[in-house]
Amino acid sequence: MSPTTIGVIGLLALVVLLFSRMPVGFLMALIGFIGFGSIVSYDSALSLVAKDVFAVFASYNLTVIPLFVLMGQIAFHAGISSRLFDTAYKFIGHLPGGLAIATIGACAAFSAICGSTNATAATMAAATLPEMKRYNYKPELATGVVAAGGGLGILIPPSVIFIVYGILTEQSIGKLFISGILPGILLTVFFIAAILIWVTLRPELGPKGPKSTWKERIASLPGTVEILVIFVFVMGGLFAGLFTPTEAGGMGAFATLVVAIVKRNIDWKGFVQALEETTRISAMIMVIVAGATIFGHFLAVSRIPYDIASWISSFNLPPWAIMSIIIGIYLVGGCFIDSLALIMLTIPIFYPVVLHYGFDPIWFGVIIVLVTQMGVITPPVGVNVYVVGGVARDVPLHVIFKGAMPLLIAMVILTFLLIPFPQLATYLPSLVK
């Protein structure tokens, strides 16, 4: 069998066996090992797995992941997420759909210290769903907003997906982070607009809440400014070149811990729980990275990425058509596979094509983050919808999927805006050296 044939069999086997519920990272490592062994030799495959696993686990650049995850976990255990919501709610809770808008605002603020879409969705679901229920918000609106709001977690830095994308493509993680800021703010605005239109059409979804006085509003602010301070400190230090992304993660986690201790919001037990959650999330991510690395070595020796790249070029399609096909593949893939796994799997294949057609790598990073974030709220495998469903056990999954639809439209609009106006993503990073 030619290497290409083995490569094709390997890819097909991966796609089919994913549905066996074997962990995605394990499966990629397994097929990568068998495939590499059949093309090169099993002796080299045996030493490859051990070397790849150690190289990934001991990578200095990847230790940024546990550190940024820890930062978000400490913030969660210190109750910062619910205080963010309280503040937003005191300001706009009296508007129709105001609580839902406050939820989006709190998601955006929380994502400034949390790098994961699922973690943002889970955290905000726990903090906001009971409140929205109390004010007779329909579950459809309440759960849909939280599920989609998690997507901000990964667009607004820090972002685990940007870290992994940056390492895979050798792009600057700092530049990728900064490229997500403007689209992240825009998406927040679009989400709010979507909610406003939605509640105007169907006022019964989100009735008005009580109005807070200005005194109460001002009083709620001190619980939230520290987020802004930490964000500016961490991102500022990163962009000014004062620290590496890993150091930014360490400093950010430490600063959040110090604030939480000073304000007596976290105790020893909370800190230990934050550490334990961090190890779990990090292991979950790194197993996928390690599996994808082994699988990537198999793909490289199978020459599939080159074959696909030259196959695509042979059609002589205009660049926008190529990009549309790639986006379409991510959209469909994102409906079935976890976004991180999807990116790890497809970047080695599509990235050379994207470069060949002269697309900006940073811009492409923002596009695939957006597109895969649509995947987490579309059936059948919408990870964020499952996460929110896990918190709101009385709400059926299809209701959450339906509730996330209006916000999905907002994401589609933003994606279409980014194609003619790539500056939305590339302007800010171009200012950084």
Place this chain on the structure above:
Amino acid sequence: MISFLRIEKFVNALAEKVNWVASAAVAFIMFLTVADVIGRLFGRPVPGTFELVGFVGAVIISFALPYTSVRNGHIAVDVLMMRMPWLVRVIVYAVNAFVSMVLFGIIAWQSVIYANSLMASGEVSPTLQMPVYPFIYGVAVGCGMLCVVLFIEFLRQFRGAEIE
């Protein structure tokens, strides 16, 4: 069957203890990077931070692997399996657990060989002159422990079949 439950409980508790090492290691690299950054401001960075953070990172992930599996924490696609009759599920899960066990057995075994070869060649890190092989043994320990967790998961499928 009571004995099986006891073994399962013991393995899970052990995985949790191993995970504590990972938790402590996360806290360690946080404090280490902070000490290094602050030290640098005063012209006295902590030497070897770069190497140490990477090596300890390997300990974090490999020691967190077993307990993450115990808590079903790995990302998997379950849309199809959720809709399958229990017998299909039990068989597929048993095969999955067994195959994964073999895979991590291989990784653990090869890591020991890799570590041995680096020990023999006396490979050390550039700044601290610290040997690299103990950290690879660490990966072997974590993957070996995961192997045991997966073996228990494999056996549990048969138990599930018996109860049905």
